[in-house]
Amino acid sequence: MNTDLPGNEMRNNKNIKELKEELFELKDYINDIWQFCPMPFAYINIFDAIIDISDSFEGFLGYKKEEVIGNTLNKYFKNPEDLKNIKRLTIEQGGLRNENSVLVNRTGEEIYVNISTLLRCDEDGNSIGYFLAFNDITREKRAELKFRNIFDNAGDAIYIYDLDGNFLAVNKNACELLGYTEKEILRLRLEDIDADHSPQKCQRMLEELKKSGRLFIESEHCTKDGKKIPIEFSARIIQFDDKPAVLSIARDITQRKKAENALKESEMKFRILAEESPNMIFINQAGKIVYVNKSCEKMMEYTREEFYAEDFDFYKLFSPESRERCRENFERHMKNEEVEPTEYTLLTKNGNKIEALITTRLIKYEGKDSILGIVTDISQQKRIEKNLKKSYQELKKTTSSFVFTMAKIVEVRDPYTAGHQQRVAKLAVAIARKLGLSEQEIDTIEMAALIHDIGKLYVPAELLNRPGKLTDTEMELIKTHPRAGYDIAKTIEFPGPIAQIILQHHERIDGSGYPAGLQDGEIILAAKILAVADVVEAMMSHRPYRPARTSAEAIEEISTRRAVYYEPGVVDVCIDLFRKRLFMFN
Amino acid sequence: MLGRSEFAKIIKIEGKVRGSALKTDAEYVKRNWGADGLKVVETDFKNLGYPIEYRKIKDLDWYPVCVRLLSLLIIKARFNLSDDDIESMGKMTPKFSFIVKFIIKMAPTLEKGIENIPMIWGKHYSIGEFEVVEFDDKDNFLLIRLKDFKVHPILCRYLTGYFFGLLQFLMPNENVKIEELRCMFKGDPYHEYRFTWK
Numbered sequence: 084m085n086t087d088l089p090g091n092e093m094r095n096n097k098n099i100k101e102l103k104e105e106l107f108e109l110k111d112y113i114n115d116i117w118q119f120c121p122m123p124f125a126y127i128n129i130f131d132a133i134i135d136i137s138d139s140f141e142g143f144l145g146y147k148k149e150e151v152i153g154n155t156l157n158k159y160f161k162n163p164e165d166l167k168n169i170k171r172l173t174i175e176q177g178g179l180r181n182e183n184s185v186l187v188n189r190t191g192e193e194i195y196v197n198i199s200t201l202l203r204c205d206e207d208g209n210s211i212g213y214f215l216a217f218n219d220i221t222r223e224k225r226a227e228l229k230f231r232n233i234f235d236n237a238g239d240a241i242y243i244y245d246l247d248g249n250f251l252a253v254n255k256n257a258c259e260l261l262g263y264t265e266k267e268i269l270r271l272r273l274e275d276i277d278a279d280h281s282p283q284k285c286q287r288m289l290e291e292l293k294k295s296g297r298l299f300i301e302s303e304h305c306t307k308d309g310k311k312i313p314i315e316f317s318a319r320i321i322q323f324d325d326k327p328a329v330l331s332i333a334r335d336i337t338q339r340k341k342a343e344n345a346l347k348e349s350e351m352k353f354r355i356l357a358e359e360s361p362n363m364i365f366i367n368q369a370g371k372i373v374y375v376n377k378s379c380e381k382m383m384e385y386t387r388e389e390f391y392a393e394d395f396d397f398y399k400l401f402s403p404e405s406r407e408r409c410r411e412n413f414e415r416h417m418k419n420e421e422v423e424p425t426e427y428t429l430l431t432k433n434g435n436k437i438e439a440l441i442t443t444r445l446i447k448y449e450g451k452d453s454i455l456g457i458v459t460d461i462s463q464q465k466r467i468e469k470n471l472k473k474s475y476q477e478l479k480k481t482t483s484s485f486v487f488t489m490a491k492i493v494e495v496r497d498p499y500t501a502g503h504q505q506r507v508a509k510l511a512v513a514i515a516r517k518l519g520l521s522e523q524e525i526d527t528i529e530m531a532a533l534i535h536d537i538g539k540l541y542v543p544a545e546l547l548n549r550p551g552k553l554t555d556t557e558m559e560l561i562k563t564h565p566r567a568g569y570d571i572a573k574t575i576e577f578p579g580p581i582a583q584i585i586l587q588h589h590e591r592i593d594g595s596g597y598p599a600g601l602q603d604g605e606i607i608l609a610a611k612i613l614a615v616a617d618v619v620e621a622m623m624s625h626r627p628y629r630p631a632r633t634s635a636e637a638i639e640e641i642s643t644r645r646a647v648y649y650e651p652g653v654v655d656v657c658i659d660l661f662r663k664r665l666f667m668f669n
Numbered sequence: 670m671l672g673r674s675e676f677a678k679i680i681k682i683e684g685k686v687r688g689s690a691l692k693t694d695a696e697y698v699k700r701n702w703g704a705d706g707l708k709v710v711e712t713d714f715k716n717l718g719y720p721i722e723y724r725k726i727k728d729l730d731w732y733p734v735c736v737r738l739l740s741l742l743i744i745k746a747r748f749n750l751s752d753d754d755i756e757s758m759g760k761m762t763p764k765f766s767f768i769v770k771f772i773i774k775m776a777p778t779l780e781k782g783i784e785n786i787p788m789i790w791g792k793h794y795s796i797g798e799f800e801v802v803e804f805d806d807k808d809n810f811l812l813i814r815l816k817d818f819k820v821h822p823i824l825c826r827y828l829t830g831y832f833f834g835l836l837q838f839l840m841p842n843e844n845v846k847i848e849e850l851r852c853m854f855k856g857d858p859y860h861e862y863r864f865t866w867k
Binding site for chain 1: 712764776834842
């Protein structure tokens, strides 16, 4: 009916209006999505032109809409081939999920993305374009790259394998260590790189790992060319791609093993040297013995077990008189002070004494401060020394008797000088002692003094005993006595320069003496002492040609000639002895 | 600024334009001078006694073609734009046109895309006849013609950019060049544009 037509028209018009409104609502709704969706997305037509981008895409790559729309998306891909593949796959499959790629933003920074696409077709089924949604995974990717970087550049070989021993990931060092490519290793199993190629061994290791969660062992790897490499191997269970796996870190310890072997060899050499040393060698750590060599066992009569026993008292190895010295020296060592080699008396287990010279040093032993001691048995040396001393005393006694006899011979021929040599000897010894000379030097001076006028044997007795003044010729004859005495004494092997003292006892430091007219530096000290003692005693004794002088006169004489004839130090000591009544002639 | 007599002439021009075309002007102003820039343009409209609020313009509604022209002239004068700027504005227009994008993305082939261009014109303007004279994909050549569209010379440069923007959607990887061979304001019977690309 016609009547329906206007109504239908109205309905149709109303429908068109409603449809238009709905279309606008839908457009606004779509617009809202394009504007507010935080995930960047774009629509690309089949010619690769960007038809539209979401507002978030602007912030995502830093380009404005007007710069991007109408352009090809290729230019924003680091590798333009990626987009070609994405397009191809999108057309083939109708869309993609999470395809990885890298975009480059306005500042040239790489943006890692997961791309999902959805193909659009026209009503005839022809592809007309596709949506691309970009999930920015830069942060995760950088973290992954950082990890990968660390993983690849780690100094050790790192492997990740599943609990059946199939490799899942390896780093560059692992490839370098084993001589395989990464792809090759990923086709291998754990036993393929084990030096024994033993699946059972690897299985045991995996079982142990499953139980304890971690493992640390030394083992050997086998390289692609069959070389065995010693490694230090740590492993622990981790989650890898949401599955339990083993993270293993292997360190090539070839160099360390070589060094260890070299050290062992070196240690062995030194241990043999120490063990076989005839000297006793010990190491003391905080009062406890931690090492003794064979000689210690043999000489001290203790076994090593006894030495090393917890309750072993180190200081009982020393005689009571040596113990305190040993303690003091050890304490000085601990304060880093130098300690000279020291003599001790050691006591063996059976109570025998050993005279020992011990050289000690502060060392590090097993990481701790310790004292290394090297013991030299000087018992025999000490015995020899003792015997020598005894022989020396006997010889000295014999020599003294001989010297005394010789002195007597002189005095028999010259009664006025009877006792002169003994008295000179006494004064000379007193001066020498006061000057701080050694006992040996004092002995020499004493013996020289006792026979200093022995040369007078060659001077006619009537000349020696005649009262009155001597002629020059007679005086010259008298002056020969030091040389004559020297000639006699030099034929006898005295312990000291006795002949020389006799020869120089009339020399004066100004060169006015005889027989050689020596000067200060050329005259030995013993002769200078003898010269002073001789003149003092002579002045204080009666002579055929003059009466005895007093000690004051004698002192006056040597004081006047101090530093002219006589050594000043010797004169001062001599004066001091008389003034303080420290010395008197009988 | 636009003189009264010129304004009087312009408002007498017959024909309609889709709101979508006007909204792209607003987008161009906002992107370059912000919302304040757009307010200034709207004030200029108001001062001419022809108040327009861009936000109230609807994409699919028809408006007098004089609004299209006034919009361009006011923006050019207000922001002191050169002819090159006007061409750039034309290039940007398809990028923000809902209708252009809607139609252009439906093309499964380049040929179909070229065929759709007259439809795009028809969807925007009630006057002027748009024709694809020759398209040679092998020789990279396209000749289009616009008849019965003698509105204002400013539109010649604007449309040069506009057609370039349209074609960019169809051949984004090509180095496209456009040239206005004939112009009604130069005494030619129609406007004619030639596109070449490498």
